[in-house]
Amino acid sequence: MFKKILIANRGEIALRIIRTAKEMGIKTVAVYSTADQYSLHVYFADEAVCIGPPHPSKSYLNIPNIISAAEITNADAIHPGYGFLSENAYFSSMCKKHNIKFIGPLPSHIIQMGNKLLAKKTMKKAGIICLPGYNCFFGSSYKEIEKVADKIGYPLMIKSVFGGGGIGIRSVLCKEKLKKSWEEAKKEALSFFGKKELYMEKLILNPRHIEIQIIRDKYGKTCHLSERDCSIQRRNQKLIEEAPSPFLNTSLRKKMGKEAIKAAEFIHYEGVGTIEFLVDKNRNFYFMEMNPRIQVEHTITEEITGLDLIREQIFLAYGEKLSGKNYYPKMCSIECRINAEEPYKNFRPTPGKITQMHLPGGIGVRVDTHIYAGYHITHYYDSMIAKIITTAKTRKETIEKMRRSLDEFVIEGIRTTIPFHKHIMENNDFLKGNYNTNFLDTLYINTNFDKI
Numbered sequence: 239m240f241k242k243i244l245i246a247n248r249g250e251i252a253l254r255i256i257r258t259a260k261e262m263g264i265k266t267v268a269v270y271s272t273a274d275q276y277s278l279h280v281y282f283a284d285e286a287v288c289i290g291p292p293h294p295s296k297s298y299l300n301i302p303n304i305i306s307a308a309e310i311t312n313a314d315a316i317h318p319g320y321g322f323l324s325e326n327a328y329f330s331s332m333c334k335k336h337n338i339k340f341i342g343p344l345p346s347h348i349i350q351m352g353n354k355l356l357a358k359k360t361m362k363k364a365g366i367i368c369l370p371g372y373n374c375f376f377g378s379s380y381k382e383i384e385k386v387a388d389k390i391g392y393p394l395m396i397k398s399v400f401g402g403g404g405i406g407i408r409s410v411l412c413k414e415k416l417k418k419s420w421e422e423a424k425k426e427a428l429s430f431f432g433k434k435e436l437y438m439e440k441l442i443l444n445p446r447h448i449e450i451q452i453i454r455d456k457y458g459k460t461c462h463l464s465e466r467d468c469s470i471q472r473r474n475q476k477l478i479e480e481a482p483s484p485f486l487n488t489s490l491r492k493k494m495g496k497e498a499i500k501a502a503e504f505i506h507y508e509g510v511g512t513i514e515f516l517v518d519k520n521r522n523f524y525f526m527e528m529n530p531r532i533q534v535e536h537t538i539t540e541e542i543t544g545l546d547l548i549r550e551q552i553f554l555a556y557g558e559k560l561s562g563k564n565y566y567p568k569m570c571s572i573e574c575r576i577n578a579e580e581p582y583k584n585f586r587p588t589p590g591k592i593t594q595m596h597l598p599g600g601i602g603v604r605v606d607t608h609i610y611a612g613y614h615i616t617h618y619y620d621s622m623i624a625k626i627i628t629t630a631k632t633r634k635e636t637i638e639k640m641r642r643s644l645d646e647f648v649i650e651g652i653r654t655t656i657p658f659h660k661h662i663m664e665n666n667d668f669l670k671g672n673y674n675t676n677f678l679d680t681l682y683i684n685t686n687f688d689k690i
Contacts, residue, residue: 239556240264240315240339244308245279246329247319248298249608250625251532252279255317258548267311269304271297273616278608285311292618298322301329308338315339315555317548321620324531325352341555343509343530350505351528355399355437361525364504366497368525369516371439373399376424380417383438387416390440396420398427399435404474406430409441444674445516446485447471448523450498451539453550454507455560462495463539463565468514469675470662472585477655477678478574478662479535481542482567484633484671490521495564501528510536510551534625537606538571541629569629570636574644574659576607576624578615581658589617593651598643602629602636605647615652623654633671637663 243259244267245252256266256279268283273292280286287307290297297303299322308316316333318324318340327348333340343351351357358368372386387394387410396419398406406427408419423436451463467483468476482491498513511530517523536547543565554560579585595611607624609615615623626647628639641663644656662668665681 240552242267242284242311242313243315243317243341243552244269244304244311244313244338245283245317245319246298246304246323247317247321248274248277248279248619250606250622251319251321251534252277253282253608254606255319255548256283258546258552259317262549262552264552267307267313269298269307271618273618276613278610287311292616294322294618301326301332304329305332305336305338308333309336313338315341315552317341317551318531320531320534325529327352339555341509341551343507343511347505347507347530351530353399354397354401354527355435357528358439358525360505361501364501366501366525367523369439369442371437373435373437376428376434376436380420383420384413384416386438387413390438393441393443394438395441396423396436396438398423398431398433399437400431400433401427404471406436407474411441442516442518442524444676445469445518446483447476447514447526447675448483448486448494448517449512449514449529449533450494451510451512451533451536451547452498452502452507453510453547453554453560453562454502455554456508456557457559458503458506459560460499460502460507461560461562461564462498463543463545463562464567465491465494466535466538468535469673470668470677471675472678476535476575478572478659479538480570480572480633480636481538482570485517485521487521488566490517490523491566494523497523497525499564501525509554510547534575534622535573537604537625537627538573538629541571541604541627542567542569569631570633571627571629572636572640573625573627574640574662575622575655576626576647576649576659577621577655578623578652579621579655580653581655585655587617587621588653589615590652591615592649594648595650596646596648598626598646600639600642602639603627603643604629605643609649623649626659637669 242265266283268286289303323329327345330345396408454460470478514526515523604627630636
């Protein structure tokens, strides 16, 4: 087994990886920017190395500094967590070049699945149903773009080929909006990803966003660990996830699980990953993308299966055989992402010092966080500061636990999305499982938040 793992990340996911590694008897190395000097992952790792100033490009995205940190601490593996370098093929290949095991996908899988257009073409070859779509490159004339859009038909989506996190994406409901949306997506994609390619695909109105957790070893054994419903989103970024989905029936769950396994086997995937689908109101589903890494919402899959997915990642990266089997849910779990944001002021970030804090607890309650009283939230990184996960035998009990946990969760000194989540947990449509990716837009139209 690995003797020492460097965690090339920060915040709650870095702390999450450190905990599992320690339980496995593996030494850990934290890397941190000068802004994260007092973060908990720095305190609890066996060793810590400063890799640069606050801006991610000079620290958490600084590949030479991270490789150097691994070499000077004699780390024999690197876990990238999610975000930052977790889907960077060059970083994965550099780890291999320096004889450091990258605990994540092979460079070829990152390239194949990181390019959303190539991923769709690959899945079509595998026989997986995809949305109608065509590639249009940055230099395409507007007449060509218009012609492709007419062929697909409205409504449609414009997406960055190399995008993610809701960036470089625009919905186009009619032809009159096409040019402006195309220019906006083009500018955003170039700014955030430095990549020029855009493509278009058919837009499904008000779909469910369902993802299947898959796990596969290097010897060819593949399992799925059921689904997560990630439909409650703001600007294509997830806010609440639950497992299992209240929308899926047993037949559809089995069918989607088989398709996810087929997708992973077709590309000979290794490790932990997620196959994401859009599901329309008639329960027709379409491949959207694959995330070849651990997900933020992996926690709810862990809670319903009893598996430690970080442990599984480490075992598989070391070359162990997969011993599990397909999982069909017997428990229910919900995750609420707590962000340092003012939800009723267009979710504007609220950096600052946490003056007081109290975490919820009890049976079936889990909180993944890196914050504490006295901790300073900076503006340099993602605004997510905690995840509350509740688990019970029924969805109703799980929601009741979440309500109670949100009431107990006290963070003073900054504004957070806790009140927003409380409101969702009381919403009749959410309680009935009657929601889709347009849920928050409808909620904002029908709710007077000034009275909350």
